[in-house]
Amino acid sequence: MIVTLIVICEAGFWVLLATGLALRYPARMPRLGAAVLLCEPLLEVVLLAVTAIDLKNGAAPDWKHGLAAVYIGFTVGLGHHTIKWVDARVAHRFAGGPPPVGPPKYGTARIIHEWKTAIRWTVAAVVAMGLLQAAIWYVGGDGDIGSLRMWQQKMLFVIGINVIIAGSCTLFPKKAPAAERERLGAER
Template identity: 55%
Template structure:
């Protein structure tokens, strides 16, 4: 049941996002668009409540409950960022706004960008681990090994992402000489 709800929430996220952006840029209904986009967090609230009720009704903690916590953590940390990025692309494609600036590709600017993304992953991990720990305390006497496994998975993901982000700082990617020459010639 929980896994089906996670899939429904993910599909609902993209449907609400597409509807919100379509209403904003095609129909020019800004208030309706904001209302649709503000419904996005309700999906996570519903998922959280259903997961808690499922555990309360005696369900054995499973990988579905762990996945729900990871999903909620991810959407808390990356949901607004995703919406903002896609809003910029929709404004460009549908409303004639300038093309959104992509992430930096080289040097210290890229390292800072990767560091900010890692901080989002840190937030996602903190939220997911807190929810999982709350579920462990909530169940109290049952088998919570699957929930602990998901806590470790979240922490491993954080460590791997941190290592990757750190490599951009230690070994920054250099801009190709041909691109630098073209940029200087155009000035």
């Protein structure tokens, strides 16, 4: 049941996003579109409540409960950025907005971009780890919490990978090709 609810929440996320943006741009109802977009966190509240009820009713904590915590964490850490990313593209496509700006490729701007990305992923993983720890405490010492601990370890791995990527961009920054550096210097 938990896995089905996670799939429903993910599908619901994209349906609410599409509906909110369709109301915002093609239908030209920005307030109603914003109201629909603000309903998205309710999906995670429902998932959290159902997961807690499932554990309270005696379900053995397993990978599904861990996946629910991870899904909620990733929605908290990455959901807002995802909505902004999609919004910029829809605004460009349907409302005459400016073309979306891609991530910087070189220099300090690239380093800052990579650290912001690492922070978003770290927030997602920390929220997931916190929810997993809450589930461990909720179940208590009587239950088998091995699968929840396994998810916590995976979240530490996610943090580590993102910090390594951002750190490598900091230590070994990619420089613009010479022709582009000359062009940028001439524009200043």
